[in-house]
Amino acid sequence: MQRTRPRERALRPVLWAGLAALAVGAVLCVIGWYGVSGERYAERQLPYLASCTVPGAALIVAGAVLLTSRGGQGPDATTDQHTETEAEPVETPPPSAEGPLLRVPGGTLLHRPDCPLVTGKPGAAPPDDTSGASALKPCPICRPEV
Template sequence: MRTARLRTVHPVLWAGWAALAAGAVLCVLGWYGVSGERFAERQLPYLASCTVPGAALIVAGAVLLTQGRNALAAARVEELYGLLVAAEPVDAEGPGQAPTTPLAVSADLLMVPGGTLWHRADCPLVAGKAEAVPVDARLVRSGELGPCPICEPAEADD
């Protein structure tokens, strides 16, 4: 799926780089031609045939590169969205409905030193982390730690 989208993006990026290179070459040729002429009447053909088209190619190349990078970013976002949608459980209750069972149900409370939240022990944010320590009750009472919005430990204490 990803390679199909990226194949359509790469030609745009290559075309952008090619236009930038061709524009730079034309600008250099125009400058070289103008620098060898003393009179303005003899410099105009170099400006008209090399420098102006070279500048236009540079602008076109910049637009193509921007478009290619936007398309590449859009393809990546689409791919991530597809992965997110595919990861949803099959037994979901319906769109927009929260599950009735909590994500974590343990009564043990943990915190990560230096963190701002306290969690249930089986919360996915602290489960398996060696640095997680039991919650200090005075930190909770002082308001320095807040309840985790994922496992919602405050609801279990009510």
């Protein structure tokens, strides 16, 4: 006699409930469509929409959610396990306010090293005296002390 795993047993009722909801929803939508198609005036069509078509559509959505939810037990353990071969991302320390003031190439502002406007910019470097560093204005965001 073949035994089923506990996960498979727990998944069966959800699978059947999803399939049943889809089937009943589809039947209700067909009944609602048939009732609406036989009525000429909108006020006589509304009862079919309210009692068949809208609940049928809701059951179709509920059945689809039940079928895709894997029984409410989350993702499969074999596909979501953390393996030791995966490389952990290396966090770089945040830039500190200590250090020389920086300038972006072509920029007109002086920034602290931790200013968000220069963090991660490849060309950010301390200004050289030949480019007129004294003419640079302080950044209004990081407000370096010049």
